[in-house]
Each structure stands twice: as structure tokens, then as C-alpha cells.
Amino acid sequence: xxxxxxxxxxxxxxxxxxxxxxxxxxxxxxxxxxxxxxxxxxxxxxxxxxxxxxxxxxxxxxxxxxxxxxxxxxxxxxxxxxxxxxxxxxxxxxxxxxxxxxxxxxxxxxxxx
Amino acid sequence: xxxxxxxxxxxxxxxxxxxxxxxxxxxxxxxxxxxxxxxxxxxxxxxxxxxxxxxxxxxxxxxxxxxxxxxxxxxxxxxxxxxxxxxxxxxxxxxxxxxxxxxxxxxxx
Numbered sequence: 001x002x003x004x005x006x007x008x009x010x011x012x013x014x015x016x017x018x019x020x021x022x023x024x025x026x027x028x029x030x031x032x033x034x035x036x037x038x039x040x041x042x043x044x045x046x047x048x049x050x051x052x053x054x055x056x057x058x059x060x061x062x063x064x065x066x067x068x069x070x071x072x073x074x075x076x077x078x079x080x081x082x083x084x085x086x087x088x089x090x091x092x093x094x095x096x097x098x099x100x101x102x103x104x105x106x107x108x109x110x111x112x113x
Numbered sequence: 114x115x116x117x118x119x120x121x122x123x124x125x126x127x128x129x130x131x132x133x134x135x136x137x138x139x140x141x142x143x144x145x146x147x148x149x150x151x152x153x154x155x156x157x158x159x160x161x162x163x164x165x166x167x168x169x170x171x172x173x174x175x176x177x178x179x180x181x182x183x184x185x186x187x188x189x190x191x192x193x194x195x196x197x198x199x200x201x202x203x204x205x206x207x208x209x210x211x212x213x214x215x216x217x218x219x220x221x222x
Contacts (some may be wrong), residue, residue: 004155011168035216040218041150041199041219041221042218042219043156043201043216044213044216045213045214048213056202056213058213072168090155090156092155098147100161101146101148101158101160101161101214102158103158104155104156104157105155106153106154106155107153107154107155
């Protein structure tokens with residue numbers, strides 16, 4: 001049973017399109033995150049949600065809009081995709097009270113052509 | 114913002130060799146973590162460190178939380194082929210919901 005699952009695994013789309021990536025965790029964690037990994041493998045946080053509330057928004061363009069319908073789900077919607085959005089997007093979750101590390105999903109490789 | 118620099122950036126080693134890598138920060142962290150990422154997968158937590166000076170092992174892996182709280186080290190003893198991957202350090206600035214993990218630049222083994 002996958003702890004943090006993301007769909008789709010791969011996404012190829014044209015510039016200007018709108019796309020969504022879904023994330024679900026079955027660990028009972030109260031906080032979820034989106035990270036972006038660029039071509040040099042650098043991991044940078046985009047958003048975090050705690051119990052469905054936005055906590056961190058790291059100067060991400062407005063074209064990126066996270067949505068958390070409940071604490072087990074955090075989806076990422078991207079409008080008007082640009083070439084520079086091509087990257088691997090990772091969802092992660094944690095239980096804040098324990099101060100443990102994050103559990104990551106296996107990533108969504110987004111390619112904008 | 115905070116930056117975590119890892120060294121070396123990459124290393125080629127022979128099976129059986131010991132490996133050392135480190136991570137330095139421009140600011141203090143409350144928690145240090147080490148992750149490994151394999152191709153097509155997300156980072157997987159290897160070791161977590163919570164106190165300055167703490168030395169923690171996980172099998173052939175040993176990590177230390179630097180006394181200054183601005184650095185951490187990871188050692189892998191007697192490396193094997195399945196150790197190949199990218200190793201990331203990560204620091205957490207303070208506990209609580211508004212804190213975040215800042216990742217290092219990675220060491221490709």
C-alpha cells in the first residue's frame with residue numbers, strides 16, 4: 001500500500017494548457033507539501049498545507065494553485081503552462097507534532113513542449 | 114534565504130570503499146536529515162538528527178549533527194552497488210507547522 005501516491009507519473013503537454021497533479025497520503029499525517037525538482041536535481045518547496053490550510057507559499061507564480069479538499073489530499077493545478085514549468089514535482093507529507101522527516105511520493109515528471 | 118551546500122557534488126568509488134559527504138549551512142538548523150533518491154523515485158529518509166553533536170547510525174550509514182548546528186556529515190562504510198543514488202541533506206529551521214525542510218544541492222554517488 002503506497003504511503004504517498006501521486007498521479008500521473010508522467011505528464012507531457014503543450015504550452016498554454018492547464019493541468020492538474022493529484023496527491024494522496026494514507027499515513028494519517030496532518031501536513032502535506034509540494035516540492036519542485038529542477039534539471040539539476042535541486043529540490044525547492046512550493047507549498048505546504050496543514051489540516052487543509054495553506055501555511056507556506058514560496059513565491060510561486062499565481063498560475064500554480066494548490067487545493068486541499070481534506071488533510072489526506074493535496075492537488076496541484078497549473079494554468080497556462082510554460083516551458084520553464086518542466087520539472088519533477090514531488091508531493092510529501094509529515095506529522096508536524098513529531099518533528100520527523102517528510103515522506104515523499106514518487107514524483108510526477110511534467111514536460112511542457 | 115537559507116542555502117545548504119553539499120560536497121562533494123559527485124563521487125565515483127569502488128565497491129567496498131568508505132564514503133564521506135558533508136553539508137554546510139549559512140544559518141542554524143533545529144533538525145538535520147539525510148535522504149537518498151534513486152532514479153524515478155522520491156527521496157527516502159535515511160537518518161534524522163535532532164541534537165547538536167548527535168551521532169546516529171543506520172546499518173552502514175552514520176550521520177552527525179554538527180556542534181555549530183550549521184553542518185552535518187554522512188558516512189557510508191563498505192559501499193555496495195545498491196548505494197548508488199543521490200544523497201541529500203535537509204535542514205529544518207524550527208518545529209511547528211510553518212517550518213519547512215530546506216534541501217542541499219545533493220551528492221551523486
